[in-house]
Amino acid sequence: MNGYRDISPGVGYRLVNHGPVVLVSTCSDEERFNLAPVAWNCPVSKTPPKVLIAVGKKHVTAGNIKKTGEFALCVPGKNQISLVKNTGTVSAKEIDKFEKFSIKYEMAEKINARIPKGCVGYMECRLTEEYDAGHVYLFVGQIISAGAVEEGFSDRVLVEKEEGKTLHHLGNKVFAIPGEISKGE
Numbered sequence: 001m002n003g004y005r006d007i008s009p010g011v012g013y014r015l016v017n018h019g020p021v022v023l024v025s026t027c028s029d030e031e032r033f034n035l036a037p038v039a040w041n042c043p044v045s046k047t048p049p050k051v052l053i054a055v056g057k058k059h060v061t062a063g064n065i066k067k068t069g070e071f072a073l074c075v076p077g078k079n080q081i082s083l084v085k086n087t088g089t090v091s092a093k094e095i096d097k098f099e100k101f102s103i104k105y106e107m108a109e110k111i112n113a114r115i116p117k118g119c120v121g122y123m124e125c126r127l128t129e130e131y132d133a134g135h136v137y138l139f140v141g142q143i144i145s146a147g148a149v150e151e152g153f154s155d156r157v158l159v160e161k162e163e164g165k166t167l168h169h170l171g172n173k174v175f176a177i178p179g180e181i182s183k184g185e
Contacts, residue, residue, distance in 0.1 A: 011171065020157075020166040021084055021175070024053060025072040025113040025122075026064035033114050034092040035103065036061045037084045039169035040136075041073065049143040051123060054136045060092040062137050069127040071141060072113040075120045077152075078165040078177045083116065085173065110145045120157065120166055121148030 021039045028034070038061075040054035051073060055062045065071050076084055086101050098105065098114060105114040108124050115122045125141025152163030159165055159178040168176045 014171045019168060020075055021169040022053070023074040023076055023084065023087065023116060023119070024055070024061050025074055025108070025115060026061050026070075027068060027112045027114075028060070028064050029067045031112075032092070032096070033098055034060050034064060035074075035087045035097050035114070035116065036092070037088040038073075044140055050128065050140055051125060051143060052138055052140050054133065054138055056136055062139075065127060065139050066130070066137075068112070070111040070113065071125050071127070071139070072108050072111060072115060073123045073125065073141075074115055075122065075157075076116070076167050077118055077120045077149075077163070078167060080116070080118055081167060081175060083118075084167060084175075108145070119149075120152050120164060122146065 019042065021037050022041050024036050024038050026034050036059065038053050038055060042052050044050040044052045053073065055065065083101065083103065087097050090097065090100070097103065104117040106117065108115055111124045111126070113124065123143045124145040126144055127139055128142050129140035131138040149163050151161060152158050157164045157166060160181050165177050165179060168178060170176055
């Protein structure tokens with residue numbers, strides 16, 4: 001088409017993939033905690049409040065969610081890019097990520113998960129639906145508890161303030177940090 005260059009369908013998803021990356025916090029039924037970055041996530045419903053994540057079938061995170069029926073979505077702030085990259089480069093099958101990377105955390109209030117300190121916010125979720133989508137599972141969770149840093153959230157994430165700046169995955173270990181808002185006027 002005029003004015004467009006062809007791109008591979010294999011990276012076409014990146015046109016819509018630049019939402020905030022989340023850190024999915026889970027616990028195994030043996031009490032081993034895990035934290036894994038997930039770029040494929042989105043809201044599904046306001047009432048009841050639900051979110052969706054796509055997780056590789058072979059990942060520890062998927063097994064933990066299937067066994068326990070719960071997970072937390074933690075929204076990292078702009079200063080946590082190392083945390084996102086570090087937790088995405090090793091498997092919880094081999095190591096304790098919280099110990100290896102000295103991740104400071106607080107326990108979630110309603111589920112058995114660790115919330116890393118410094119995140120813009122978090123959502124504690126109970127699994128309501130699960131779909132087999134080939135090499136990934138799509139997990140839908142109802143948000144049963146949520147919190148956000150006071151200066152980074154009002155009725156929305158305040159990306160124009162330092163405390164509300166989130167990480168957005170563009171692909172290939174490249175991230176963007178939003179900061180400009182427009183009211184469409």
